[in-house]
Amino acid sequence: MSQRLLEIDDLVVRYGPIVAVREVSVNVDRGEIVALLGANGAGKSTILNAVAGLVPAAAGRLVFEGEEIQRLPAEKIVRRGLALVPEGRRVFPKLSVIDNLRLGGVAQRDRSSLDAVRQQVLDLFPVLRERSGQAAGTLSGGQQQMLAIGRALMSSPSLLLLDEPSLGLAPIIVDEIFQLIVGLREQGTTIVLVEQNVHRALEISDRAYVIANGVVDREGPSAQLRASAEIERAYLGIGVSA
Template structure:
């Protein structure tokens, strides 16, 4: 899919600190409308802290943090979601004691202004047919892959403009990972903008338009997915070349 030149998210000088520990050290990044941008790097590189900072779930400072022209720095998480940015956290975090249906409706309950929750749920069940089959099951009874699909569908219930995905393939069987990445590509083809944190470098760069490589809280490399795949640093560190 051809992406727009319109910048949906623009960050300059983002810093995230937990007490004396600086997890993110002044990074810059942009995401254009309609593209997949992936954040790559080892554990502890600052990837998840970056996503959490974007939605107001981590202590953050920045010279600038604009989403669709809105300054995010002064906004609480619930307002950021209403403005159109949603996070699917690492570990899925579905409500295990609630049904699939209840999880979905909670995802859209506070965001009716961005769409009709019932209509959006119908769309989600078409996009995730396995959830339609499991609609009245407790979320805790689902497989790991099904829970990941539910977590993504629940986030999409708010009709976001930008979806943040934190390690969606973590802990899943290889064949399920393939389905998750196919789904992410399908969402982009439907016009959704995605910022993806993933340790599966090969598959991330296959579906992404651009990427940033983080190390010790800083951006070490950035560029198109094709350029990153071809870079000696990525080949040596991640692709086994």
């Protein structure tokens, strides 16, 4: 099994005449947490949506587990073990918590493991077990984020894409979510994280890419970027948008 799990090669994404992402290349190895950082509108979410198949790649290659996936639709990509937790959580508000999880399990490749996986997810998020019969729309923002992550985990993905998981959550819940991400990696899930919370993201990630205006502005080990971000903030008064 090769170390390289995902390879984004010169990805270009256009929305009509607007180029949202221009020739971005990102690599993700197994077991890594890779952060994509950058200001609002820099193109981070677009990169994740292109990898997950929700928006088409105008050019470039997306290679997941050694196979090109840039022509596959979203519903086929998730069945290969690449799950996206979209921005804004996007749980199904009128459906119950357990039905949301059932839908997450549709893409599970090992059908016989479904019950066991559901138990694992409910063990990971005890609050979801307590509220399993409740409509997802009645959960708090933090609980909805947990449900969105739990729903993605129902397919036992080898790569989990998280788009702004801390957005709009109380600091204490943000702590919980970040701890959870670290825990998921320890259990063998590779993670690509898009975050505006730069400092937290650099704390838990191994490597990071800073995206600006649709291109990779810089990349490197998170510890290194963290140091340079501190320096920039201290001396120049501008951060990586911290």
